[in-house]
Amino acid sequence: MLPIIFGVSNKYYEQAWYKNLKRPGFAFQDIVFIVIFPVFYVLEAIGLYCILTNDNETSILTFGIFYLMSAILSGVWSVLFFKYRRCDLSLWAFFLELPVGWIVLWLLFRENHLAWTFFLPRVIWGFYAIFANVAYYQLNKEFWDAEKAKNA
Template sequence: MLFLLFLLASSGAAATGVMFKPGAWYGGLKKPGFTPPNWAFPVVWSILYVLIALAAARVAPEDHAGLAMAYFTVQIVFNTLWTPVFFGLHHMKAGLVVIGILWLAVAGTLWQFWQIDWIAGLMFVPYLVWVSVAFALNASVWWLNRHRPNAT
């Protein structure tokens, strides 16, 4: 049951990707050579959201999980926020701030989860790697397009 609740929370974050698609605006931006193909994003995020939910379901019922779950809450909030800021409002630099906070929250969640259940912590490693790539991509896209409207 906990897994389904956390999967539902992750689905809320995923829904922003359906509501705020990259579209022509993103297609017209200059991007770095390490940009993953468009098909990779929904595939990777689907896998990550399942891992995120599984990890949270392992940690939540444990004693002293309060701080870990607080980190979890912060990361899911900033995960949900990034897409509307970047793709919805087209604010690349503000997106960079959001994803920077997201990275810190994911790293903190990973650390806290690892302290309680190392398997749950391990499940967060791919998420941290992907958010690292996304941060680098956001930073590069902002830098390459910094003279466009809404870049800051």
């Protein structure tokens, strides 16, 4: 719930600089993110429950470590993109998060297929997010370069 509260309370999507970015043709409206991320978090909570009710303590700890890494990298992306306006660096956070997500899926598939199905949509979403991030960077390169120079 904390990521939802944090994201909505900061209203990053309402900032003027963000509204003025050129959007790729395949970009979703901002309202989609407000709806889809709570759905992802609910699915992940159900998947997490499936894992926590598992008797294998080693898999619970391993999964927890990788899930925490994924959550931290997701938060790093938000801070880099919205607070520091560094689309280039935020893309690296995605590139690091995606393999972590695939490791989580692999671990889940080995241990609990039901939990795996609850986590799969978020990892698949990661591919869209990378393409969108690259498109935003390419369409708004002058803006990102100016922001990078400001923060240097």
